[in-house]
Amino acid sequence: MSDFIDRVRDLLRAGDVRISEHGYDELADDGLTAREVLGSIQEAVVVEEYLNYARGPCVLLL
Numbered sequence: 281m282s283d284f285i286d287r288v289r290d291l292l293r294a295g296d297v298r299i300s301e302h303g304y305d306e307l308a309d310d311g312l313t314a315r316e317v318l319g320s321i322q323e324a325v326v327v328e329e330y331l332n333y334a335r336g337p338c339v340l341l342l
Contacts, residue, residue, distance in 0.1 A: 285326050285339055292321055 291297055299314055324341035331337045
């Protein structure tokens, strides 16, 4: 695995994160809050990484 998730976690700890309006809508559609999702990322387990994804690197977490 790469260090991508570590960089994401560092940004979260620094409070340097933005969620788009579309992102909030998607969370709401799934019955989730941003606070729940962001709070769980520190303990999440990486399932897969997509470092060459067309819209930018992303990661699937459990």
